Amino acid sequence: MTMSKPTRRSVLRGAAALAGSAALPAPFVHAQGRVTLRYLSTAVNQSPAIAQKASEELGIDIEYIAVNTDEVPRRVITQPNSFDLVDSEYFSLPNLVPSGNMKGMDANRIDRVDDLASVIARGTVDGKKVGWDGTAPHEVLYLESADATSFAAEPTEWITLIPTTYNADTLGIRPDLIDKKITSWASLLDPDFAGKASILNIPSIGIMDAAMALEARGDIIYGDKGNMTREEIDATIAALIEAKRAGQFRAFWSNFQESVNLMASGEVVIQSMWSPAVTAVRTQGIPCVYQPLKEGYRAWASGFGLPRTIDGRKEDAAYEFINWFLSGWAGAHLSKQGYYPAVLGTAKEYMEAYEWAYWYEGAAAEQDILAPDGRLLEKAGAVRDGGSYEARMGAVACWNAVMDENQYMVRKWNEFIAA
Amino acid sequence: MTNVTDIPTEVRQVRTSAPTNEPGLTNARTADPGHLIRKPRRRRGTRIAATMAPYLQAAPIALVFLIFFVLPLAATVIVSFWQYTQYSIEPALTVQNYGDVFYGCFDQLPGLCTTFRTYLSTLKFGIVVWATTLVIGFTVAYFLAFHVRTLKVQVICFVLCTIPFWTSIVIRMISWIPLLGRNGLVNQALMAMGVTDTPLEGLLYSDFAVILALTHLYTLFMVVPIFNSLMRIDPALIEASHDAGATGAQTLRHVILPLARPGILIGSIFVVTVVVGDFMTIGIMGGQQIASVGKVIQTQMQFLQFPLAAANAVILLATVLAGVWALLKLVDIRREL
Numbered sequence: 001m002t003m004s005k006p007t008r009r010s011v012l013r014g015a016a017a018l019a020g021s022a023a024l025p026a027p028f029v030h031a032q033g034r035v036t037l038r039y040l041s042t043a044v045n046q047s048p049a050i051a052q053k054a055s056e057e058l059g060i061d062i063e064y065i066a067v068n069t070d071e072v073p074r075r076v077i078t079q080p081n082s083f084d085l086v087d088s089e090y091f092s093l094p095n096l097v098p099s100g101n102m103k104g105m106d107a108n109r110i111d112r113v114d115d116l117a118s119v120i121a122r123g124t125v126d127g128k129k130v131g132w133d134g135t136a137p138h139e140v141l142y143l144e145s146a147d148a149t150s151f152a153a154e155p156t157e158w159i160t161l162i163p164t165t166y167n168a169d170t171l172g173i174r175p176d177l178i179d180k181k182i183t184s185w186a187s188l189l190d191p192d193f194a195g196k197a198s199i200l201n202i203p204s205i206g207i208m209d210a211a212m213a214l215e216a217r218g219d220i221i222y223g224d225k226g227n228m229t230r231e232e233i234d235a236t237i238a239a240l241i242e243a244k245r246a247g248q249f250r251a252f253w254s255n256f257q258e259s260v261n262l263m264a265s266g267e268v269v270i271q272s273m274w275s276p277a278v279t280a281v282r283t284q285g286i287p288c289v290y291q292p293l294k295e296g297y298r299a300w301a302s303g304f305g306l307p308r309t310i311d312g313r314k315e316d317a318a319y320e321f322i323n324w325f326l327s328g329w330a331g332a333h334l335s336k337q338g339y340y341p342a343v344l345g346t347a348k349e350y351m352e353a354y355e356w357a358y359w360y361e362g363a364a365a366e367q368d369i370l371a372p373d374g375r376l377l378e379k380a381g382a383v384r385d386g387g388s389y390e391a392r393m394g395a396v397a398c399w400n401a402v403m404d405e406n407q408y409m410v411r412k413w414n415e416f417i418a419a
Numbered sequence: 420m421t422n423v424t425d426i427p428t429e430v431r432q433v434r435t436s437a438p439t440n441e442p443g444l445t446n447a448r449t450a451d452p453g454h455l456i457r458k459p460r461r462r463r464g465t466r467i468a469a470t471m472a473p474y475l476q477a478a479p480i481a482l483v484f485l486i487f488f489v490l491p492l493a494a495t496v497i498v499s500f501w502q503y504t505q506y507s508i509e510p511a512l513t514v515q516n517y518g519d520v521f522y523g524c525f526d527q528l529p530g531l532c533t534t535f536r537t538y539l540s541t542l543k544f545g546i547v548v549w550a551t552t553l554v555i556g557f558t559v560a561y562f563l564a565f566h567v568r569t570l571k572v573q574v575i576c577f578v579l580c581t582i583p584f585w586t587s588i589v590i591r592m593i594s595w596i597p598l599l600g601r602n603g604l605v606n607q608a609l610m611a612m613g614v615t616d617t618p619l620e621g622l623l624y625s626d627f628a629v630i631l632a633l634t635h636l637y638t639l640f641m642v643v644p645i646f647n648s649l650m651r652i653d654p655a656l657i658e659a660s661h662d663a664g665a666t667g668a669q670t671l672r673h674v675i676l677p678l679a680r681p682g683i684l685i686g687s688i689f690v691v692t693v694v695v696g697d698f699m700t701i702g703i704m705g706g707q708q709i710a711s712v713g714k715v716i717q718t719q720m721q722f723l724q725f726p727l728a729a730a731n732a733v734i735l736l737a738t739v740l741a742g743v744w745a746l747l748k749l750v751d752i753r754r755e756l
């Protein structure tokens with residue numbers, strides 16, 4: 001933490017702290033006991049170790065509410081009183097923010113707001129622009145005011161979500177059951193894998209994987225894969241239906257565990273996958289590769305947001321927890337599961353040099369790589385799929401998205417499932 | 420039943436002494452004849468209490484139905500006429516949602532639109548699973564009722580039948596997957612026996628898998644009411660049938676089946692309504708590749724298209740009710756019970 005230069009922000013923060021301490025004398029705070037934060041997110045984002053560590057270090061209890069990817073925005077919109085902190089995907093924001101149920105976060109209360117990863121804050125890696133198709137996080141990161149219901153074009157003091165985890169998804173394959181080189185998304189629709197391929201049955205994400213495959217095959221050139229026109233949706237679904245009728249797909253999956261089971265059992269040998277799911281298959285001793293592809297990755301990012309109704313001690317505790325989250329321990333913990341954290345610098349402090357070299361620099365592991373729970377992930381000498389952070393996040397082609405034609409898309413997707 | 424036949428005079432007496440045109444009142448009295456016999460002459464207050472008693476007795480369940488069934492149902496119907504955006508729903512009176520459900524259905528004829536295709540698929544599962552559960556359920560119930568002699572053994576067998584219900588429905592379903600998979604036990608066994616060289620793909624994530632799982636899950640719903648009906652059959656009737664020279668098959672066809680009709684009907688209603696509304700089994704066992712109305716509703720709800728989902732739910736409800744109505748036409752269940 002840089003305390004040396006007195007920026008406007010730190011002065012404000014100091015003033016706020018003074019005002020806060022005047023209003024709430026310390027003994028009074030203690031007298032009220034511990035604060036519990038109800039943390040809404042998908043199950044994959046909920047590490048018991050993080051909750052335990054936060055409880056020890058901050059005296060804040062984290063109560064996880066685990067739901068499906070699709071259920072997170074539904075809860076935010078329909079039951080905004082049922083949680084204190086939400087870990088939501090950025091692509092849900094075009095639905096969440098207009099609902100008025102989210103509260104813009106005060107950037108002045110986030111210690112490391114200037115250190116957020118550039119790929120989230122500006123859509124760049126190493127100063128180079130990545131693909132912005134879909135809902136790129138930097139486009140939905142700022143609000144005009146705390147209770148604005150539309151996004152700000154320029155950076156402001158009000159933030160929608162503070163990143164928790166993000167990564168870039170690609171195809172997972174079973175190298176032991178596939179005897180050719182996979183280099184392109186087009187392989188998802190390769191007839192050689194008929195009856196052994198799978199995609200997600202989460203329409204907004206599944207259609208983008210399909211779009212990556214169709215574009216790679218040269219069938220369709222999209223204007224913006226994350227915001228298709230009706231004609232593009234029609235063409236995509238028509239191609240998917242054709243593939244389905246030809247028996248291309250073994251099954252569809254809609255949650256993490258299903259994708260792991262399909263891959264581990266060998267029912268499916270190629271499918272779009274999430275990075276930790278590949279890790280989960282591998283920890284069962286089954287070979288599974290997260291295959292980098294020449295067209296690039298479909299990226300996603302998730303972050304902390306506050307419900308409109310939060311205030312008082314709960315709000316203070318939420319900010320405290322978020323600041324702690326960005327301070328390194330949690331970032332390192334998540335990094336060792338294959339996610340990327342919001343602030344890279346602090347996560348590095350909590351990782352061994354060989355771990356950092358393996359997870360972030362694309363270097364061969366000097367020692368065995370262990371998961372946070374101590375299980376062996378990779379033996380010494382292994383190299384991470386997709387290489388370094390820059391190589392992976394720099395090759396992002398598009399981001400998970402909610403399209404303007406979302407309703408039409410869902411209807412067409414149902415048509416595909418029914419076909 | 421014997422009580423009622425024993426006391427027709429008393430009942431008539433009461434009726435003539437307090438004539439009324441309200442059918443509910445008369446029914447309430449005839450329904451409780453024992454009470455009337457004991458106190459033929461009552462004061463006015465107790466008479467009102469007696470009138471009210473059945474209503475009070477029915478009140479708790481009526482209240483439960485009102486709060487947990489009628490109100491949500493009314494809300495569903497109302498919301499199905501509302502408008503929605505991606506993040507809000509607004510009160511309105513529009514049939515747009517119903518139009519969207521049947522989008523393209525009438526221009527495409529004779530081709531099938533998504534909705535018709537989905538309903539047809541759902542209906543197909545309803546009919547096939549109804550048939551399989553009926554055959555298996557009737558056989559099991561028949562065995563329990565007529566071949567197991569002692570009550571004790573009957574009870575033990577019956578409890579055995581319910582054991583699968585001790586675990587969750589999802590676990591019962593998922594336990595089929597390692598059995599039916601490409602590298603599953605069944606395929607391994609078939610290949611070891613030399614029946615096939617390549618694993619049978621159609622065992623899992625197929626119509627077959629869905630039907631198998633649904634049959635497994637819901638056969639008991641058929642067994643219980645049919646068993647109940649069979650137990651009520653007077654053994655003298657079966658004996659008489661034999662004495663009259665009927666073969667076993669003829670007795671089954673002309674004596675037992677007709678008498679088991681109420682049980683079959685109740686079981687059928689259970690099975691058909693549950694299967695038609697199911698989306699989890701079809702999702703998991705069908706590898707999410709098979710559409711079901713329930714899944715469509717779930718997807719729409721996940722995308723916050725509540726009014727559209729409500730419209731779908733109303734249509735599904737109407738379809739199921741029509742089915743139940745048709746079943747009830749076949750058997751006058753009130754008379755048979």
